Amino acid sequence: MIKLPFPPLAITVQLATLVLNPIAAEEEETTSSQSLFDGKSLAGWHKQHEKGQHGTGGNWGVTEDGLLFGEQDPPGSGNGGLLLSDEKFSEFELELSLRPDWGPDSGVFVRTDERGQGWQIYVDHHDNGNIAHLRLETKPYSVAFRPFMFSRIDPDKPALSMVPDSRPENLEEGVYEESCTPEEFLKVWIADGWNRLKIRVTGGHLPIIETWVNDFKVCRFDASKTKHAKFDPEKAKEVVGLTGSIGLQVHGGKGWQSGERVYWKDIRVRRLRGAKLLNLNLAPNLDLAPNLDLAPNLDLDLTSCVNGPSKGIRRKEDQE
Secondary structure, X not given: OEEEOOOOOHHHXXXXXXXXXXXXXXXXXXXXXXXXXXXXXXXXXXXXXXXXXXXXXXEEEEOOOOOEEEEOOOOOOOOOEEEEEOOOEOOXXXXXXXXXXXXXXXXXXXXXXXXXXXXXXXEEOOOOOOEEEEEEEOOOOOEEEOOEEEOOOOOOXXXXXXXXXXXXXXXXXXXXXXXXXXXXXXXXXXXXXXXXXXXXXXXXXXXXXXXXXXXXXXXXEEOOOOOOOOOOHHHHHHHOOOOEEEEEEEOOOOOOOOOOOEEXXXXXXXXXEOOOHHHOOOHHHEEEOOOOOOOOOEEEOHHHHHHOOOOOEEEHHHHO
């Protein structure tokens, strides 16, 4: 056990305050938001570098009126994939406007690798689809967290309806910390127009992901606490990293018909600086004992604490 003393040093007092005071731990700084799409080109974006489970990347372009669009490549061929941001992000807030045709299976991915694998926020605008709930999407390990889905067999019907997901594990209490009802979602979703999606990602290898549609909160998911019966947190930490690209998906396969597209615009991201120390679980690993000399044996690197419990506090001999 590492023993942390209380010498008369301000820095030590501040460290103890951060560990023990949950109010201070909730505070975090943010940077100003930046645009990820200039409305003219794909500057700042690239198709995935490695072939993934949905294909080689899909076809992406910008319309004359400045909209980013995605479709299969060639259209209707079954070859999809992801368009990825050049920049990598870990903790951030993303906002973007979307207008999917009825039929495409799409999504927004976070902490994504070059094969198009990461945490997915659904943009499945089709029968049995869902918008703004989550899926862990990787080839070696995937889990759906979808509590309900669209029911609209006939695309010409003017109104959407919802039905519960057919998989019972998705409906268990505790899968989400917060989740809206199907009726609440249908009140805010504009089926044939533009919608604004907001995604907030915080935390370490097992992130907290929150989503909003048109300023209405859809869900809050905590991967470290979810009660999903088929979710294995250790496997999740193996397949998705702490940081990665933001990705826009064109789903592979036969479900995406020629001529169908998903349109995007006004894509902005704001990095969140300063991890939430409340989620670092430092306290169980610390024995706050007086009268011990801190400096000779410990190297404090609080910025690395986002990588896991107590990794920011290391004995110097352990580093050699």
